[in-house]
Amino acid sequence: MNAVTRNIGEGAPLLEVRNGTKRFGGLVAVNDVSFSVRGGEVVGLIGPNGAGKSTLFNLVTGVAQLSAGEIFFDGKSITGLPLHGRPSIGMSRTFQIVRLFPGMTVLQNVLMGFHPQLPDGLLRTLLGLRHSLREERRVTEKAMELLEFVGMEDLADEKIGELPYGKQRLVEIARAMAIEPRILLLDEPAAGLNGTETANLGAMLRVLNERGVTVLIVEHDIDFMMGLCDQIVVLDHGVKIAEGRPSEVQSNEKVIEAYLGRRGGNAEN
Amino acid sequence: MRSLFRNGNLAIVLIVVVALILPALLSSGYQLRMVSIIWVFALLAMGFNLLYGITGQISMAQQAFFAIGAYGFAMLQAKLGWSPFVALPVAVVIVACVAAVIGLPLLRLRTHYLAMATLAFSLMMVGLTNRWVDFTGGSAGIQIRTITVGDWSMSRAELYYTLVIVAAIGLVIHNFIISGHLGRAMQAVRDDETGAESLGVNVTAVKLRVFVLAAVYAAVGGIGYGLISRQVNPSFGEFPVIVSLLTIAVVGGLGTRFGPVIGAIVVVLAPQALARFGEFETLIYGLCLGVFLIFLPNGLSGVMERLGARMLRPSSAPGRRSVTKNIVEGGAR
Known part of the structure; x- marks a missing residue:
């Protein structure tokens, strides 16, 4: 549906992986994969278990280092950029298993997303005390708006451990949005969510995308992906085997053989 | 600026007022010495609380920085003839530099490895202060003269007031x-x-900065202790200091705002109260500590937070910020 209403494939690539390769000893987890995400798109990364999706995702987010190849963001190489340098250029991510700070409240967790915008270090904070306090108030208000967006403003003072998993995922997304990202990188966001929660998540991501956030998703849930993505990249055994619109990918024979066919067969049996 | 006076700053004002009135109620120089030491240990514990309670980096080197601060302050005066007002900041800067230099390699380590590495550093410092007699004065230590300007010299009471203000x-x-974004990070x-990195x-910068800051707190405490004792000796950097520090952390409550002060008050005064039990003193002290570890894992601050929360907001489970406010209001009643 999105593919029809918006102009896909016209924007310049925001994120580009060129010949990305990752070896673990003798095992080639990701083999010479190239793909790009254009500004405004929702791109999905799918593939059967062990296809190298998570490894590729870790390369893009900077958790793992490439063995060969390069990654560009907005035309600049980010191949060696440290993890903590990524939020400030507009890259934001969520984790496969929700990764929140258990010792903090919901609001404090979302506030962590504003970290790159706040004064760095004690001296700088104290020297610009009025500015620091004003900034703290400003981001707290914004954090509350984000919590409202995910429907959790009432739970702002709750500890993370007391929330059900689905709510924790929403906190993580609110926190990722606090970075005010140009691209949102989501690692299996629907994992562990029930049907309703997954549908809500999809609707929420669509709203964010319409507000101009580019999205790259790794996900197992095929139905979720087909409804959401403009472009889909399919991996199998570390190699890119297909790329295109959901409908194209769905009818691609290689993909059916590697993934959909096998899955469809299981579902029917 | 108003927010500076919210969130427990009223409690700080109360603490300072009580602390400043206190000497008028004391009868002996010994008692004044005891209450002075409370603030020394409170400072030491604040640094440790930021480092371990908030940032989760265990350090067994706090007593070493405590000692280096005091030694630096004493030696800059005794050997170079510097004024105490110059020696004090320079000693603190020296400690900060030492902390930065050893922190850079050590903070790559985590949990008990970090504890062991920092412990090794402080054992080296103890060895150094004991054995390098020509330089450090050996086990006899070095004298620290009372701060004197012209005809005026700082009395014990004035030193106490200064310590209260500094603390x-x-x-x-x-x-x-x-309570701000630095603590969140x-x-x-x-x-x-x-997660933090992404x-x-x-992360490396945060750890190193907090390590240095904690060392600065320890150094200021050490200089205060030196001034109270009018000397510095190797015992400043020895094991009993870190044991007291860990006890303060347990009793006061790790990661809380007022834990270091509450803990320091209890840990300095408890042995005085327990002295009447004679030879059972240590035994009772140990038992109490065990009770704290098992039944009050969040220390006295934790207990006060819960009581405050129950008194003022019986139904809900408020977050840390509102809880602390409750204690303050509870304390003001």
């Missing part, structure tokens, strides 16, 4: 860090380093 400033900074490092927190 109060330390506490304001300590609480300001904990530190807690994020404690809870999940990779949100833009420079």
Whole structure:
């Protein structure tokens, strides 16, 4: 549906992986994969278990280092950029298993997303005390708006451990949005969510995308992906085997053989 | 600026007022010495609380920085003839530099490895202060003269007031860090380093800065202890100091705003109260500590927070910020 209403494939690539390769000893987890995400798109990364999706995702987010190849963001190489340098250029991510700070409240967790915008270090904070306090108030208000967006403003003072998993995922997304990202990188966001929660998540991501956030998703849930993505990249055994619109990918024979066919067969049996 | 006076700053004002009135109620120089030491240990514990309680980096080197601060202050005066007002900041800067230099390699280590490495450093310092007699004065230590300007020299009571003011400033900074974005980033490092890093927190920088800051707190405390004792000797850097520090952390409550002060009050005064039990003193002290570890894992601050929360907001489970406010209001009644 999105593919029809918006102009896909016209924007310049925001994120580009060129010949990305990752070896673990003798095992080639990701083999010479190239793909790009254009500004405004929702791109999905799918593939059967062990296809190298998570490894590729870790390369893009900077958790793992490439063995060969390069990654560009907005035309600049980010191949060696440290993890903590990524939020400030507009890259934001969520984790496969929700990764929140258990010792903090919901609001404090979302506030962590504003970290790159706040004064760095004690001296700088104290020297610009009025500015620091004003900034703290400003981001707290914004954090509350984000919590409202995910429907959790009432739970702002709750500890993370007391929330059900689905709510924790929403906190993580609110926190990722606090970075005010140009691209949102989501690692299996629907994992562990029930049907309703997954549908809500999809609707929420669509709203964010319409507000101009580019999205790259790794996900197992095929139905979720087909409804959401403009472009889909399919991996199998570390190699890119297909790329295109959901409908194209769905009818691609290689993909059916590697993934959909096998899955469809299981579902029917 | 109003927010500076919210969130427990009223409690700091109360603490300072009580602390400043206190000497008028004391009858002996010994008692004044005891209450002075409370503030020394409170400062030491604030640094440790930021480092371990908030940032999760265990350090067994706090007593070493405590000692280096005091030694630096004493030696700059005794050997170079510097004025105490110059020796004090220079000693603190020296400690900060030492902490930065050893912190850089050590903070790559985590949990008990970090504890062992910092312990090794402080054992070296103890060895150095004991054995290098020509330089450090050996086990006899070095004298620290009373601060004197012209005809005026600082009395014990004046030293006490100075310590209260310094500790109060330390506490304001300590609480300001904990309740703002700096404390959040530190807690994020404690809870999940990779998670913090992926949100833009420079984890290495945060750890190193807090390590240095904690060392500065320890150094200021050490200089205060030197002035109270009128000397510095190797015992400043020895094991009993870190044991007291850990006890303060347990009793006061780790990661809380007022834990260091509450803990320091109890740990300095409890042995006085227990002295009447004679040979059973240590046994009872140990039992009490065990009770704290098992039944009050969040220390006295934790108990007060819960009581305050129950008194003022019986139904809900408020977050840390509102709880602390409750204690303050509860305390003001």
